[in-house]
Amino acid sequence: MSTGQHTYVTLGCDPTVTVEIVEDAGNLWLSVTSDDPANTDIDGLFFNFTNDAVIGDLHINPEYSEDIGSNGENITGFEASVGTLNQLNNGAQVQGQYDCKIEFGTEAYTTGGDVDQAAMTFWIDGAEGLTIDDIDLNSLTCVVNSETGTGLALTNPDASGSDDAAYETTVAAEDDFNDIHYAWQSDIVAHSGNWYATNGELAANGCNDGNLWFDKVDVDGKMEISFDARAPHTEYFENGGWAGDSLEVWVQIDGSQWELLDTFEVNVEGDALVGDTTGQQITADSTTLSYSGGALDDAETVQMVIGADFTSANEQVFIDNVEFLDTTETVISDDTETVETEVASEDFDSSDHFWGTNSADMIKGWTDWDVRNGELNTDGSDDGHIWFDQVDTGGNDAKIAMDARAPHTEYFENGGYGGDSLQVWALVDGSDWEHLDTFTVNDTGTALVGDKTGQEINSEKSSLEWTEGLETASSVQLYMYSDISSSGEDIYFDNLTVSTLEEVPVEGGGPDDSADDCAQYLLSYDDYGKLAQDAEQAALDGSEAPEDDVEEVMAA
Structure with missing residues (x-):
């Protein structure tokens, strides 16, 4: 607290x-x-x-x-x-x-x-x-x-750690008690006891005291309760005895646990009512009293009760501007995570062959490529150029990804008259050409390998992706060129996507989320200090000090 x-x-x-x-x-x-x-x-x-x-x-x-x-x-x-x-x-x-x-x-x-x-x-x-x-x-x-x-x-x-915290404080309940004639008319008072309303304040005296109950308040974060209080004539109050006067501030936590926050009694000088727990004072001048921490930090609901036990009508306490403030905390670490957002995709399921420019939604133009059984296909009879739509990526880092397979990579040739290749390019921001990969068959004939990324196309469908050269792109447009010499040398593509990549702070975390971030660490030890203490204790006990051990440590 x-x-x-x-x-x-x-x-x-x-x-x-x-x-x-x-x-x-x-x-x-x-x-x-x-x-x-x-x-x-x-x-x-x-x-x-x-x-x-x-x-x-x-x-x-x-x-x-x-x-x-x-x-x-x-x-x-x-x-x-x-x-x-x-x-x-x-x-x-x-x-x-x-x-x-x-x-x-x-x-x-x-x-x-x-x-x-x-x-x-x-x-x-x-x-x-x-x-x-x-x-x-x-x-x-x-x-x-x-x-x-x-x-x-x-x-x-x-x-x-180095994590930052963002705090949001909301007013869970408040009242300034203006424009009411009775305490029970307040929007936040559940039971007024014998307290009364006067000139925009709630008041209690020896004739009108008892328990003033406020409404139960739901808490999402940490609760702070504050209110203004004044006692025009503290000199009239008595401390202890038959006519002793006191003002208690209680909260009920989660509907069951009672916590006494303060008991105010007049001091020896008679010039203030002093809280026994916090030392806060109620004097003739209005003072703001505040309570937070402790049980209020972990509460799901809070209900405040102010109990006045006064013996004389001229012993008066006035309260005003009651506030219940709920503060939630979000720890934002220096760590970030990549959020990927898909902005365009094509699964090639809309057509079985190219019969027009609308055969697949993302395809803008082609020479002799084909679509077969929901996959884009190129071979020695259907190769050449293919263009895809320009995709707006809003100045973010971009990623192009697609699945690919080549059932018979052993048929492909690397170089020479019958050499086969697949080039992958991207037009960035409508003007800058970025060469992403050129795929040719490897020496063992088991895969087509990209010369830039080392990614492979083989008989099993695998995912290819490119991000290098696509950073902070306003737009990207995929272009591929296949130069294949035989109709049995097939490459199939599916599930083409263009995505944006954005680094965002990781919310949450904080010192208690993992052992690595825990607010504690293992001690180190100075052996000489330990042995010196043992020697001092041995001297007090009248036993022999471990001199040899001390000398060994000093020599080391």
Whole structure:
């Protein structure tokens, strides 16, 4: 969930961990939680700051003590240094260099032991304090299971790969509550409770409170809910006790799961109602409250309920401009795919012989070619020229394809007085001749082979195609010339097509679609770092350090 003061980030894809960051009066509370505790041991967290100036004054609470090798809980290492950190004490290395490193374990100075959740508060010396914007969320990298020698670095999917994302946000439901006299007259209110409408706002007070139900909203992508709120006299509200006042914001997810987004109660100063989860405030001035992320990201339906429990008529809250925004995401990768579109075709089934220019739709002219049993034919008695219609290809890359067969290639001669050949040409853009192939029989007499492409015509019907020289063509026109010396030397053609080829971006994909794109990678290991940690632990345990092993690694 992200409200400007509260952010969740999921790292990795199998397994995953969740990093939660909350702004707290100039400090940052950060927690790391395994989403699969049975199979995940959290060993470290690396990240960068967007402002290098904060690094020198950075502290954590509970404070890490080098003397005891922990912070008294499960943080067993902490360092902050601009762009220099990439290795845990056990030798596990991540890619790149980071500003901050935190290590987790149940044994001092080490990542030993199983840690499923850890939390700390970051703070700095100085008046400005920290905000979530000071952390580069894309750099968050969590190290898990590093003690096995096959650990993983879990990264932020939003920073993985080079894919771009296209977002479309639609208003699933909204109302500004103008021109209504009762709350139930709103187009998006299902049950108004005791709330009322006044001057283009919905309102509740100690005499008119209860639960305000909004209509259930269908969600295609990720839901964000926002509304304006104000409380003219927060000083009248009480916090706790018999007369305690509160405003709760709930959502029901998919018709069954209830999520409490915030409970607003008056602060000690009496100048604001403060949300206990997000820290957002309702004051005398209208403020926009916003909720997104978490359960709202995966919902198929959402229904919001605002519950007011006030004790006095002068304790008033007004809301306005309620919006349910549905944002869908399409990941468009740098990869493309070729889309082939057929623009002209001929199967030669319309005639059994050439008796006129309309014998086949695409044939424009010929000398002595023939059509037999639904195939175009040329031999020593029916050869010469044949032209096909000019086909508009719209400036796209073009492809000409057709099936061909020659039942008796052994009858053909290569060269000499009785030499046989088939030339294939294309007239591009009405002026440029492109020689696609000249087919002659090979030395073994088993196939007619194209001199340009190496494609073969043999006794079995096979598909021939040409694209080279047909790029960015406005039009193409096929022309063939057969020069065959004997009537027994037959070549048959069928299923002629002219197509356009267009490269289009591949939609979809993204970090979770395949293992190759998963937002995680295997760790590398520095053996010396591992042995140094073993030696340090051995010293703490009072056992003998593995000096020989360390010397061998150093010598290598």
